[in-house]
Amino acid sequence: IRQECLIIINYAKYILVIKLSPSTSQIYFNFSVYVSFPTIFSSSLIQHELVANYSHLFWVQGSQPDLLPYLLLAHTDVVPASESDGWDAPPFSAKEIDGFIYGRGTIDDKSSVMGILQALEYLLLKGYAPRRGFYISLGHDEEVMGYMGAVNIASVLKQRGVQLLFVLDEGFAVFDGLISGLEGPAALIGTSEKGFATVKLSVSMIPGHSSMPPSETSIGILAAAVKRLEDNPMPRLFGYGPERGTFEHLAHKFSVPVRFIMSNLWLFSPLIGWVLERKPDTNAFVRTTTAVTMFNAGVKENVIASLAEAYVNLRIHPAQSLQEVMDLIQSTVGDQRVKIELIDGSDPLPVSSADEKSFGFQIIKKTVLEIFSTVTVAPGICVGNTDSRHYKDLTSDIYRFIPIWFKPGDTQRFHGINERISIKNYEEIVAFYFSLIQNCDIQKLPEPHSSVHEL
Ligand SMILES: CCCCCCCC/C=C\CCCCCCCC(=O)NCC(=O)O
Ligand SMILES: [Zn+2]
Ligand SMILES: [Zn+2]
Numbered sequence: 389i390r391q392e393c394l395i396i397i398n399y400a401k402y403i404l405v406i407k408l409s410p411s412t413s414q415i416y417f418n419f420s421v422y423v424s425f426p427t428i429f430s431s432s433l434i435q436h437e438l439v440a441n442y443s444h445l446f447w448v449q450g451s452q453p454d455l456l457p458y459l460l461l462a463h464t465d466v467v468p469a470s471e472s473d474g475w476d477a478p479p480f481s482a483k484e485i486d487g488f489i490y491g492r493g494t495i496d497d498k499s500s501v502m503g504i505l506q507a508l509e510y511l512l513l514k515g516y517a518p519r520r521g522f523y524i525s526l527g528h529d530e531e532v533m534g535y536m537g538a539v540n541i542a543s544v545l546k547q548r549g550v551q552l553l554f555v556l557d558e559g560f561a562v563f564d565g566l567i568s569g570l571e572g573p574a575a576l577i578g579t580s581e582k583g584f585a586t587v588k589l590s591v592s593m594i595p596g597h598s599s600m601p602p603s604e605t606s607i608g609i610l611a612a613a614v615k616r617l618e619d620n621p622m623p624r625l626f627g628y629g630p631e632r633g634t635f636e637h638l639a640h641k642f643s644v645p646v647r648f649i650m651s652n653l654w655l656f657s658p659l660i661g662w663v664l665e666r667k668p669d670t671n672a673f674v675r676t677t678t679a680v681t682m683f684n685a686g687v688k689e690n691v692i693a694s695l696a697e698a699y700v701n702l703r704i705h706p707a708q709s710l711q712e713v714m715d716l717i718q719s720t721v722g723d724q725r726v727k728i729e730l731i732d733g734s735d736p737l738p739v740s741s742a743d744e745k746s747f748g749f750q751i752i753k754k755t756v757l758e759i760f761s762t763v764t765v766a767p768g769i770c771v772g773n774t775d776s777r778h779y780k781d782l783t784s785d786i787y788r789f790i791p792i793w794f795k796p797g798d799t800q801r802f803h804g805i806n807e808r809i810s811i812k813n814y815e816e817i818v819a820f821y822f823s824l825i826q827n828c829d830i831q832k833l834p835e836p837h838s839s840v841h842e843l
């Protein structure tokens with residue numbers, strides 16, 4: 389396992405270098421996977437191709453071509469990491485501390501890249517031949533929106549006339565102890581994801597000598613605009629989107645007084661929203677979030693800056709549209725001197741099925757319960773964005789879930805410091821995909837209880 393994790397981490401390291409030397413990281417990845425998964429690369433059931441130079445598409449042939457295929461998705465790139473931010477181990481060392489492997493990408497989502505491939509390798513070694521064919525797609529630029537990797541893979545599949553039964557990507561996880569009053573862990577399967585907007589704010593001004601400053605500078609005007617956005621969060625919308633279904637599903641797992649509140653969301657949504665907004669990870673369920681992520685201005689300490697720019701990254705609650713968010717930014721900033729530009733954005737994603745007849749949801753749920761018998765499974769709205777949104781023309785059912793455990797304090801590791809995965813959890817991830825691939829081989833789901841009763 390440690391060897392695999394080292395491959396994960398070292399691979400992540402090379403992906404980071406991709407901007408300087410893409411071919412090096414590619415060669416390194418190919419070398420790693422060929423060495424680690426020889427059976428996959430020698431199996432007559434598997435076709436592997438590179439898309440957009442660096443993304444990987446695998447087709448695993450099923451013995452029953454009449455069964456609609458599905459797609460397992462993950463990505464090979466990572467966000468940057470710097471040891472000087474306060475990591476307990478160098479972020480690309482894969483150092484093991486107390487049963488955890490530390491490293492950028494261990495949660496997001498190299499544990500899934502390796503987990504999927506490892507599970508497939510084991511299945512092939514056992515002589516397993518799937519009945520239902522499936523694709524594995526490993527994008528190389530998810531962290532910069534997937535416009536090269538996922539977009540091109542989706543377009544290749546579309547050109548080939550592929551229709552998918554469902555897609556399973558990263559996103560949600562198993563949450564334990566994150567919401568007070570909720571008894572036991574909850575596996576949230578993302579049936580949708582929030583929209584997003586990246587907005588650039590800028591102020592331009594004639595530069596001059598700092599000894600004779602104007603009463604307001606470009607930096608001061610922009611800083612005030614950014615502060616207004618932080619001081620005036622987007623409206624609380626808890627209860628108006630699919631997050632309502634999540635809490636309805638989980639209601640019976642809350643301790644008694646809270647259970648009553650959770651079971652009556654028609655009355656208590658504002659109260660629950662008020663409680664959830666107190667913590668950044670649960671606030672993400674409540675509203676469109678606003679994060680000022682970049683601020684650039686000034687070239688010299690004695691020159692009035694001619695240009696100040698800030699980037700604001702928003703994640704849009706499903707009860708709002710991109711246009712509504714842009715209008716609110718405009719009115720909150722309320723200063724004509726601040727130029728507001730939408731750099732990129734999208735509305736929230738459609739909601740996938742999660743009922744008893746939903747093949748993808750039910751198979752993922754069954755697999756989760758096989759591995760973790762004590763968790764409660766519920767649908768949820770993923771608060772981050774994933775490559776899976778580029779596949780929405782190929783299927784109506786997209787799910788976002790990796791069985792990674794998040795305990796208190798762990799959500800900050802996502803894109804943060806001390807990202808890590810326990811060795812035990814990595815084993816569980818391999819077991820999850822190992823089981824999922826076999827569970828997908830049923831022809832169709834058993835009849836739901838309700839229709840049996842009707843008969
Ligand atoms: C029982 C309910 C507890 C809920 C607590 C939810 C806390 C959410 C924590 C983590 C999930 C974050 C998922 C984000 C996945 C996005 C992957 C990614 O980085 N994409 C790029 C991007 O969004 O910019
Ligand atoms: Zn990710
Ligand atoms: Zn990420």
